[in-house]
Amino acid sequence: xxxxxxxxxxxxxxxxxxxxxxxxxxxxxxxxxxxxxxxxxxxxxxxxxxxxxxxxxxxxxxxxxxxxxxxxxxxxxxxxxxxxxxxxxxxxxxxxxxxxxxxxxxxxxxxxxxxxxxxxxxxxxxxxxxxxxxxxxxxxxxxxxxxxxxxxxxxxxxxxxxxxxxxxxxxxxxxxxxxxxxxxxxxxxxxxxxxxxxxxxxxxxxxxxx
Numbered sequence: 001x002x003x004x005x006x007x008x009x010x011x012x013x014x015x016x017x018x019x020x021x022x023x024x025x026x027x028x029x030x031x032x033x034x035x036x037x038x039x040x041x042x043x044x045x046x047x048x049x050x051x052x053x054x055x056x057x058x059x060x061x062x063x064x065x066x067x068x069x070x071x072x073x074x075x076x077x078x079x080x081x082x083x084x085x086x087x088x089x090x091x092x093x094x095x096x097x098x099x100x101x102x103x104x105x106x107x108x109x110x111x112x113x114x115x116x117x118x119x120x121x122x123x124x125x126x127x128x129x130x131x132x133x134x135x136x137x138x139x140x141x142x143x144x145x146x147x148x149x150x151x152x153x154x155x156x157x158x159x160x161x162x163x164x165x166x167x168x169x170x171x172x173x174x175x176x177x178x179x180x181x182x183x184x185x186x187x188x189x190x191x192x193x194x195x196x197x198x199x200x201x202x203x204x205x206x207x208x209x210x
Contacts, residue, residue, distance in 0.1 A: 039079050042088065043072060049178075050096050052168050057100045059112030067103050071096045090180030113148065113163065150200040158193040161186055 050071065054064035074095050075082055085091040104111065151162055160179060164170040165186070176183045 035079055035083075036076075038083070039076055042092075043075075046089065046092065047072075049168065049170065049174075050092075053163065054096065054100055056113050056163060056167060057111045058103055058109070063103065067099045068096070071099045074099075087177075087180040089177045093178045111152065113151070113167070146200070147197060150197045154193055154196065157181075158189045158196070161189040162193050165190060 047068065050068045051061075051064050054067040055061060058064055058067060071092070075092055082088055082091055100111075103109075151159060154162065157179065161175060164175045164178065165172070170178075172183050172186045175186045179186070
């Protein structure tokens with residue numbers, strides 16, 4: 001997802017005002033300090049999930065931290081502008097996805113989702129495999145590999161919903177917040193994604209609780 005261009009950073013003379021421990025200018029009336037506090041609160045709420053998502057895509061904790069740090073730097077660099085967005089969570093999510101895409105491109109890598117334990121744990125739940133007749137391990141592995149290929153070709157929003165809801169176990173309400181959509185739309189994306197994946201794998205989708 002492409003986000004609106006970020007505004008140019010306005011450089012303020014440090015002679016006229018101090019800076020905080022991150023080098024950010026602090027106005028005499030404390031306005032900038034209060035803005036920094038709002039960012040800290042926002043970051044504290046979302047940082048762990050950002051790391052978990054980035055980890056599923058880039059494959060290591062260290063790389064995930066690099067991606068999330070870059071995302072936070074971009075957010076903090078023009079935080080007053082970010083606060084004017086219709087959905088701050090959605091805007092931050094779009095920046096995170098851009099940073100993930102840039103990291104993967106810079107390192108000539110594909111998303112690492114298939115190599116994560118969380119992905120394998122989510123596979124059977126996604127298509128309700130536990131209610132199908134048992135398969136040997138090789139057949140299960142083949143299905144997982146095919147499913148990953150199918151997930152990677154999902155439309156962007158369906159892909160995000162599948163990863164957030166099934167791999168990262170995020171409640172529908174939080175998925176809706178991150179993506180800037182209604183809860184009913186999240187569930188609609190789930191239904192469409194499951195049908196598409198079931199067709200790709202040539203299996204009958206079982207009726208399960210959304």
